[in-house]
Amino acid sequence: EQAEEELNAANVAWQAQEQLLLELRSKAAGHLHERQVLEGQIHRAEITLVSLREQEASRQRELVTARQRLAETRVAVQDIASERLGLVEQLASDSALLENLQQEIATQTQVVTDSQDQLAELKARMVAANQHLLGNRELVRKAREELEAVNKQLYNLELRLSRLEADCDGMVKRLEREFAIADRAGLHSTLQSRIQGEERQGKLQEELLLLGPVRVGALQELERLSERIAFLRSQEADVLTSRQSLEDIITEIDQIMAKRFSESFAQIRRAFIRVFQELFGGGEAELRLSDAEQPLESGIEIMAQPPGKNLQNIDLLSGGEKALTAIALLCATLEVKPTPFCLLDEIDASLDDINTKRLMQVIARLAQDTQFILITHSKETMLAVDTLYGVTMPEHGVSQLINVELSDIES
Missing domain, CATH: 1.10.287 (Helix Hairpins)
Known part of the structure; x- marks a missing residue:
């Protein structure tokens, strides 16, 4: 609404400047001795008009962006409300079951x-x-x-x-x-x-x-x-x-836990395969249960095949490939079961610039549901965040915290 008001004000100013330009031109035709003065005023009016037109275009773009964000926000709010209702129902069911079990145990x-x-x-x-x-x-x-x-x-x-x-x-x-x-x-x-x-x-x-x-x-x-x-x-x-x-x-509890674990494991497995290919730019990956008959007591095997290599156990990969595979599994888990808050301490330490950019693209997508705090020394990571915090020491023994809103700088 503020952008529309600014746009209307710009239109009024533009119309006023056009009216002034017409008046100046009529006066220039009738008063030749004031030509030089009027030409200067016309030039300034034209410059002002161009600036107002640029502001109008910028406000139009901001208005379109704001409407898109508003639509995305409404969709996100509806999704959150639906998920909240589902969680409340599940919590009520689980609470009743837990209360019954506690009474039976007592x-x-x-x-x-x-x-x-x-x-x-x-x-x-x-x-x-x-x-x-x-x-x-x-x-x-x-x-x-x-x-x-x-x-x-x-x-x-x-x-x-x-x-x-x-x-x-x-x-x-x-x-x-x-x-x-x-x-x-x-x-x-x-x-x-x-x-x-x-x-x-x-x-x-x-x-x-x-x-x-x-x-x-x-x-x-x-x-x-x-x-x-x-x-x-x-x-x-x-x-x-x-x-x-x-x-x-x-x-009965073991059966319910095994069923829920199997369902969550299947979702995380699909997300892991997708995130792995996104981070590695291709390749294949697989999550397997070492004992599918006993899912609650089974171990989990991680198989990875980066582009140009054979499918093998994660223990046979290089250090960077292991780190990127582990990051893919972490991101897949957050995608299936997002948390309100996530702290990552130098998770990109063993990654090069290309893999860091891919990782930040995945985190940017996950940031819609989870708030991330990243501790990093990577320039690529710093350029991809919204807010940057740093600690400096202007004097010996005195620390100072500074922050930069990169989103405001980009806008």
Whole structure:
């Protein structure tokens, strides 16, 4: 609008100068003695008219340029608005999914914590049971020692019994000889029954020692432990179910990540091939996954074929070719996923003037979506930027920052 107002003002001034020129010419025809003065005024008016016409043409060009920039800006604003709506929707979806996952993880974490507490309690009970078992083993050891002592006593008693039987036989013989007692069988039967009774009593005492002390609440303890084991088994089943649910969620997340990574990788691959050819002025390039079946764990192989060379791995290229290939990959990534801000520190240090010009053409295209700050010593890079900042030292130990708006100088 300002340019149109200036253009209208220039037209009015031009018309005024033409009117003045006509008046001067009429006066020159009628007044010959004022001819020289009028001719000078006419000459100045013609010069002013030419200047106004040049200004009018310049304003026309500026107006056309401003209208083009306005149209491009409107298109860019519409694209940004559309992209913003898409990002807002995606952010809302991702936030909802993240919230659900966090709630599920919190629930499963609580279940795992409860299971760990129950497991710790069960381990404590197992330790107590082991200690009780050790105590029972100690009682068994003592019972065995007592049994050995009883067996030793029994051996002594058997030895004594043998002696008594020998004495008894001697006494029976003496009774037969001296007192003529003939009922030897009855006497022997009586003695044998006594011996068997003593043996039966010894065996029952050994069995009682092996059984140990009687526990009155053993059945109730067994029932309580059985219920506890059943409860812990149900808790274990819940933990296993939760674990399977978490594994399913992780698998689903991995699938979503793998899908998004594959889509982004395909876009970056196409952009990399295009930017590589633009920077090298031809050639071929390729991005490959070392393991396409596992994209999230796979490495990335970069193949490059500069003009006039064979297709080979990036490790076999020269230093400048490696740097330019890496720059192509960086620019391709920024083209697919632009960032609001990008700082490049002497990225053109290993490039010649021709490659630097090509790089600046790519950066100029990317600058529509990303603000770039370049640290450089290259003249070609300095000539291609919009604003140039420099640090000088007019005095020792005193730094001074200067800036030049190259866009204003060009206009």
